[in-house]
Amino acid sequence: PFNFSAGPAMLPAEVMKQAQEEFLNWNNLGISVMEISHRDPAFIRLAEQAEQDLRELMAIPDNYQVLFMHGGGRGQFSAVPQNIAGPNATVDYLNCGIWSEFAIREAQKYVQHVNVVGAAEQTEQGKALAPRERWQLSDNAAYFHYCPNETVDGIALHDIPDVQAPIVADMSSNILSEPLDVSRFGIIYAGAQKNIGPSGFAITIVREDLLGHAQGNTSTIMDYTVQAKERSMYNTPNTFAWYLSALVFQWLKRQGGVAAMGEVNRAKAAKLYDFIDSSDFYRNPVHPNYRSRMNVPFLLADERLDGDFLKQAAQAGLIGLKGHRFVGGMRASIYNAMPLAGVEALVDFMREFERKA
Numbered sequence: 587p588f589n590f591s592a593g594p595a596m597l598p599a600e601v602m603k604q605a606q607e608e609f610l611n612w613n614n615l616g617i618s619v620m621e622i623s624h625r626d627p628a629f630i631r632l633a634e635q636a637e638q639d640l641r642e643l644m645a646i647p648d649n650y651q652v653l654f655m656h657g658g659g660r661g662q663f664s665a666v667p668q669n670i671a672g673p674n675a676t677v678d679y680l681n682c683g684i685w686s687e688f689a690i691r692e693a694q695k696y697v698q699h700v701n702v703v704g705a706a707e708q709t710e711q712g713k714a715l716a717p718r719e720r721w722q723l724s725d726n727a728a729y730f731h732y733c734p735n736e737t738v739d740g741i742a743l744h745d746i747p748d749v750q751a752p753i754v755a756d757m758s759s760n761i762l763s764e765p766l767d768v769s770r771f772g773i774i775y776a777g778a779q780k781n782i783g784p785s786g787f788a789i790t791i792v793r794e795d796l797l798g799h800a801q802g803n804t805s806t807i808m809d810y811t812v813q814a815k816e817r818s819m820y821n822t823p824n825t826f827a828w829y830l831s832a833l834v835f836q837w838l839k840r841q842g843g844v845a846a847m848g849e850v851n852r853a854k855a856a857k858l859y860d861f862i863d864s865s866d867f868y869r870n871p872v873h874p875n876y877r878s879r880m881n882v883p884f885l886l887a888d889e890r891l892d893g894d895f896l897k898q899a900a901q902a903g904l905i906g907l908k909g910h911r912f913v914g915g916m917r918a919s920i921y922n923a924m925p926l927a928g929v930e931a932l933v934d935f936m937r938e939f940e941r942k943a
């Protein structure tokens with residue numbers, strides 16, 4: 587089947603096959619990677635290779651630390667303010683959608699002044715973000731946070747914002763999907779379960795000058811400075827997630843890296859949006875300039891057909907298409923592991939469903 591779930595999401599078939607083959611006998615040790623110590627030289631080599639591969643894939647400059655963290659994307663919602671803003675600080679958040687709202691609420695627990703600079707809004711051409719000219723930025727923000735790809739809303743900000751404060755980006759659903767200038771960011775973080783690996787795991791890429799400022803009561807496992815010093819092994823890390831992520835990084839390199847991935851992702855998204863736009867039966871609610879290339883929400887003209895659509899899609903091997911419970915409708919998540927053939931199969935199914943309806 588082609589799995590369009592938003593997360594945990596489809597992983598590359600090749601990676602899953604390799605993991606299956608190595609499950610009981612990793613690295614010729616006769617045991618699973620899950621069963622050896624994270625301090626074992628073989629695991630340390632895996633961990634270091636994973637970091638090196640990610641650095642290569644994303645062209646991460648040397649003055650950034652790469653951390654393998656616990657607690658998924660939401661864990662970072664609290665880690666960010668605790669690590670790089672004092673309790674009396676001001677921080678700026680662009681409210682891009684549902685995940686931004688959760689991040690804002692979490693930041694409010696740790697920082698006194700959380701300034702929402704702008705938000706998503708309805709326009710004649712669909713949902714969009716407030717334009718940069720209208721953002722109410724603070725003069726003294728410790729950082730500016732935004733979510734370049736809002737997974738639930740299907741809204742994306744394709745240009746990196748031009749702001750003074752260090753930029754913090756929640757890239758949970760678009761990391762590694764296209765080339766990126768990492769040097770424009772203070773922190774990039776991502777829950778792993780979309781473009782990287784298993785859930786509960788997260789990658790945080792942090793510029794070194796931002797380290798060393800954690801609030802005194804920051805829990806030690808969420809302290810970036812400690813994790814940087816301990817090579818993300820302050821406590822026992824999620825070794826299996828780390829291993830699977832390492833396999834995904836190697837798979838990405840074999841695909842030609844993020845440049846090649848970016849081209850395929852553009853082709854996939856164009857195929858789906860072009861079809862939706864050509865039909866009166868399906869509708870995408872987002873302004874064309876703000877459409878996500880990873881998560882494509884769409885609505886049927888008659889929502890009473892939603893149940894039949896999902897049932898028949900599943901019968902055709904197209905699963906995970908139900909929209910998020912907050913917004914309803916459908917959503918096709920087309921992360922790196924989704925091949926163009928999956929999107930073509932979806933479009934064929936949608937065309938046929940419309941014809942029969």
Ligand code: PLP
Binds near residue numbers: 736
């Ligand atoms: N941020 C974004 C953009 C997401 O899509 C998600 C979730 O799936 C999260 C944060 C939360 O991630 P987690 O469930 O790993 O905490």
